[in-house]
Amino acid sequence: MRSSILLFLLLFAGSARAAVSISAALNRTSVAIGEQVVLSVTVSGDQASLPQPKLPPMDAFNVYDSGRSQSLSFVNGHMSSEVVHTFVLAPRVAGKHVVPPISADGASAPTAALNVEVLASAPPPNVAASRPSAAPAGSTPRVSSGRARGNDVFVTASLDKATAKVNEQVTLTVRFYNAVQLFGDTRFDPPALNGFLSEDLPPVRNGMTNIEGRPYQYNEIKVALFPVQAGRMSIGSAVIHCQVARLGARGDDFFDRFFSMAAPQPVTVQSDPLVLTVEPVPTGKPADFTGVVGQLTASAQADRASVKAGDAVTLSVTIAGHGNIKSIPDPVKPDLPSLRFFATDSSVVLDKTNDRVGGSKILRTVLVPRVSGDIRIPSFSFSYYDPQRNSYQRATTEEIVLHVSPGAPGVAMGTTPSSPLIPGLTAIADDIRYLKSSGSRNPLSAFLTRLADLGPWHALPFLILLAAGGTDWRRRAAGADPKGRRFRAALSQADRRLEQAALAQTDAPRAAALVDEAIAAFVADKLDVPTAGLTLKTALEGLGALAHPPSEASLGLLKSAWDEAHLRRFAPGAAGTDARHFAEETRKLLKLLDSEIRR
Amino acid sequence: MKSFLVLMCVSLLSPLAMAAVEAASEARGLYDSAHYSEAAKSFASLASVHPDDAAIQFNLANALLKSGRLGPAIAAYDRAFALDPRDADIRFNYAFALRRSGEDLVPPGIPNAAFWVFTIFSERELAGLHWLAAWIATLLGAFIFSSRNLNRRQALIPWAVGSAAAWAMLGAWWMGLRLVLPTDRGVIVSAHAELRHGPGPNFGVAFTIPEGRRVRVMGASGSWIEVGVMKEGARGWIEALAVERP
Numbered sequence: 001m002r003s004s005i006l007l008f009l010l011l012f013a014g015s016a017r018a019a020v021s022i023s024a025a026l027n028r029t030s031v032a033i034g035e036q037v038v039l040s041v042t043v044s045g046d047q048a049s050l051p052q053p054k055l056p057p058m059d060a061f062n063v064y065d066s067g068r069s070q071s072l073s074f075v076n077g078h079m080s081s082e083v084v085h086t087f088v089l090a091p092r093v094a095g096k097h098v099v100p101p102i103s104a105d106g107a108s109a110p111t112a113a114l115n116v117e118v119l120a121s122a123p124p125p126n127v128a129a130s131r132p133s134a135a136p137a138g139s140t141p142r143v144s145s146g147r148a149r150g151n152d153v154f155v156t157a158s159l160d161k162a163t164a165k166v167n168e169q170v171t172l173t174v175r176f177y178n179a180v181q182l183f184g185d186t187r188f189d190p191p192a193l194n195g196f197l198s199e200d201l202p203p204v205r206n207g208m209t210n211i212e213g214r215p216y217q218y219n220e221i222k223v224a225l226f227p228v229q230a231g232r233m234s235i236g237s238a239v240i241h242c243q244v245a246r247l248g249a250r251g252d253d254f255f256d257r258f259f260s261m262a263a264p265q266p267v268t269v270q271s272d273p274l275v276l277t278v279e280p281v282p283t284g285k286p287a288d289f290t291g292v293v294g295q296l297t298a299s300a301q302a303d304r305a306s307v308k309a310g311d312a313v314t315l316s317v318t319i320a321g322h323g324n325i326k327s328i329p330d331p332v333k334p335d336l337p338s339l340r341f342f343a344t345d346s347s348v349v350l351d352k353t354n355d356r357v358g359g360s361k362i363l364r365t366v367l368v369p370r371v372s373g374d375i376r377i378p379s380f381s382f383s384y385y386d387p388q389r390n391s392y393q394r395a396t397t398e399e400i401v402l403h404v405s406p407g408a409p410g411v412a413m414g415t416t417p418s419s420p421l422i423p424g425l426t427a428i429a430d431d432i433r434y435l436k437s438s439g440s441r442n443p444l445s446a447f448l449t450r451l452a453d454l455g456p457w458h459a460l461p462f463l464i465l466l467a468a469g470g471t472d473w474r475r476r477a478a479g480a481d482p483k484g485r486r487f488r489a490a491l492s493q494a495d496r497r498l499e500q501a502a503l504a505q506t507d508a509p510r511a512a513a514l515v516d517e518a519i520a521a522f523v524a525d526k527l528d529v530p531t532a533g534l535t536l537k538t539a540l541e542g543l544g545a546l547a548h549p550p551s552e553a554s555l556g557l558l559k560s561a562w563d564e565a566h567l568r569r570f571a572p573g574a575a576g577t578d579a580r581h582f583a584e585e586t587r588k589l590l591k592l593l594d595s596e597i598r599r
Numbered sequence: 600m601k602s603f604l605v606l607m608c609v610s611l612l613s614p615l616a617m618a619a620v621e622a623a624s625e626a627r628g629l630y631d632s633a634h635y636s637e638a639a640k641s642f643a644s645l646a647s648v649h650p651d652d653a654a655i656q657f658n659l660a661n662a663l664l665k666s667g668r669l670g671p672a673i674a675a676y677d678r679a680f681a682l683d684p685r686d687a688d689i690r691f692n693y694a695f696a697l698r699r700s701g702e703d704l705v706p707p708g709i710p711n712a713a714f715w716v717f718t719i720f721s722e723r724e725l726a727g728l729h730w731l732a733a734w735i736a737t738l739l740g741a742f743i744f745s746s747r748n749l750n751r752r753q754a755l756i757p758w759a760v761g762s763a764a765a766w767a768m769l770g771a772w773w774m775g776l777r778l779v780l781p782t783d784r785g786v787i788v789s790a791h792a793e794l795r796h797g798p799g800p801n802f803g804v805a806f807t808i809p810e811g812r813r814v815r816v817m818g819a820s821g822s823w824i825e826v827g828v829m830k831e832g833a834r835g836w837i838e839a840l841a842v843e844r845p
Binding site: 449452 | 651741742745
């Protein structure tokens with residue numbers, strides 16, 4: 001048992017050591033002074049986070065970090081990762097040199113030593129020894145500063161432009177001139193670059209030039225600056241600390257030079273500070289603009305177009321061009337329920353050709369189709385500002401279609417694979433439910449909806465209620481005061497009899513009887529007495545005794561009308577025969593009395 | 600004669616009905632072939648003709664969501680939900696879309712039970728019930744007033760009182776529905792919408808708000824409206840075009 005545990009531990013330790021490996025390569029084995037060689041260090045392993053390589057000291061070279069790129073792959077469920085670190089080596093000394101072994105934490109073994117032969121170069125006079133400057137021949141910097149010419153040593157600093165947009169590249173060039181021999185170490189204090197993101201533009205260039213007839217050796221350092229805010233931005237002084245021989249102090253012969261070299265003088269020189277005007281990007285920026293400035297393109301590709309559900313596919317989105325590549329944001333993952341996305345890995349490969357910072361940013365995402373069928377991965381786009389076109393541009397990738405065939409049962413990964421909704425069913429992906437058909441509304445809902453839409457018709461039941469309530473009130477009021485009701489209805493009751501009398505004009509006695517009854521009933525209603533037994537005398541007395549009696553003239557007319565009615569009724573031959581006229585005259589009289597008599 | 604009239608009506612209406620069926624079929628075909636933007640346009644034209652059809656609003660919302668327009672999709676789901684809140688599919692998809700904007704179906708500050716109770720009926724169904732109770736109560740009252748039979752009156756009074764109580768209760772229910780689905784609600788339909796301290800670009804940006812977030816419209820000034828964000832309890836001014844009123 002103990003031996004098996006020991007064996008396991010040994011195996012495990014062995015596999016852990018083998019988990020990370022490192023290798024190195026040069027793009028050339030022979031290089032001249034002023035040229036450069038690219039060192040690629042590859043660290044790979046079966047883990048997402050790989051260690052940094054540890055570069056040993058390389059005295060024969062100036063070493064510049066030129067970026068890294070990472071790739072991630074899944075094969076048969078096994079993940080492997082690889083990071084390539086790129087360094088630029090600028091040789092300083094001619095001869096045969098060795099790049100020592102490079103190690104990394106966890107790596108089983110360091111890289112092998114690499115041989116490089118550096119050839120001496122003879123730079124032509126007045127021409128930089130290294131690669132030519134990015135600035136066109138004959139062009140002058142827009143902003144520059146430096147010490148007065150004529151000194152043994154001096155420093156200049158310049159910018160390639162006086163104004164720039166936020167996040168647009170500005171190249172700072174610092175040149176150190178020396179017309180005398182330098183001793184010991186020369187120290188360079190870079191200028192303060194507050195408010196800028198900076199990117200070195202290796203290598204240090206050097207050469208010979210003539211200034212006012214005096215030969216100078218110069219060393220040139222270039223730095224790409226990306227202003228992060230608008231306004232007048234200051235760039236500090238570049239400072240050089242060195243030790244020089246005073247050639248003119250003792251003469252120009254060999255002995256003077258020999259003794260002056262024996263007593264070097266420390267000297268500190270510095271460039272003048274610079275000011276750069278930084279303008280904001282123009283208005284009207286797109287909604288998705290995040291501040292990226294440059295000239296960029298975007299592309300996307302999957303490592304395969306056909307795949308089985310449950311198998312991994314690597315989707316790569318590459319954004320390339322010129323600008324501050326590092327500031328490009330990661331794209332937003334599309335929300336596709338049919339795909340499961342794993343962590344996105346990004347790598348940046350910088351390209352500083354012709355002193356323009358550019359390169360590419362590659363974002364790789366491992367995704368696994370959950371279901372079969374054609375899955376469309378929508379295009380990704382982002383906005384940036386192009387200072388050359390002076391307008392906002394959009395970089396867009398193409399749509400990608402994955403043809404997914406059914407995978408093996410149980411391979412597809414669901415959203416909650418460990419907790420199936422129903423025993424026997426495995427949730428694959430959440431998505432919205434499918435379309436619905438119109439016209440499936442239930443009858444009650446339809447009835448209620450139509451009822452709600454009746455509009456002004458909803459006033460109808462309230463009007464009915466109002467009418468019924470009013471009628472009921474009137475009925476109740478009448479029942480509570482029968483005397484008053486009879487008093488108020490006296491004229492209408494008389495009217496009915498008088499209308500019958502007007503219609504019965506061919507039967508004069510009957511018409512007269514109806515008029516007689518109408519008058520008697522009217523008076524009886526007004527006095528609230530029985531009609532039977534009411535005589536003309538009692539009627540006139542009763543009316544005269546009322547609180548608001550009719551006028552004497554009206555009473556006289558009433559007496560005449562009543563007498564006329566009696567005469568027509570009981571002695572038809574003695575009275576007039578126009579019954580209709582008599583009924584109408586009587587009605588006018590009763591109406592007059594009704595208006596005069598008050599309760 | 601009657602059959603002739605029916606035939607005439609059918610012959611007049613059938614071209615319109617056939618056109619609607621064809622348009623719906625075309626929109627579904629576009630959706631099935633994953634042409635979601637075109638499907639959304641077809642469903643939108645159908646919805647403009649039938650604004651009260653919950654199914655069309657639901658289909659429009661589906662197409663909008665599939666085409667990546669979360670804000671307009673949530674607005675369309677909201678309309679579908681207001682028209683037919685008991686429909687399980689509408690509730691499911693509405694909640695699905697709201698989760699993408701960081702919200703739940705139940706608005707913040709509303710108890711779950713209250714939300715489910717007050718959304719049993721749609722707004723128009725509740726209005727129909729409300730008027731039904733009002734008709735019954737008023738007509739029973741009118742019958743009681745006009746009846747001279749005292750016994751009949753006495754028998755009808757409890758029914759009239761009960762229907763009047765139902766009428767009042769439905770009025771309270773209506774207010775509860777208004778609390779859950781206020782008339783001044785809106786949905787952010789613009790990506791990366793910026794809410795400012797005042798009505799105009801001269802005012803600074805107070806905060807940004809994701810597309811699809813539900814808001815309350817609190818005021819207006821020109822082409823700017825003041826909105827309150829229900830979930831975070833913040834308020835600010837935004838261009839009116841960035842908000843859709845369901």
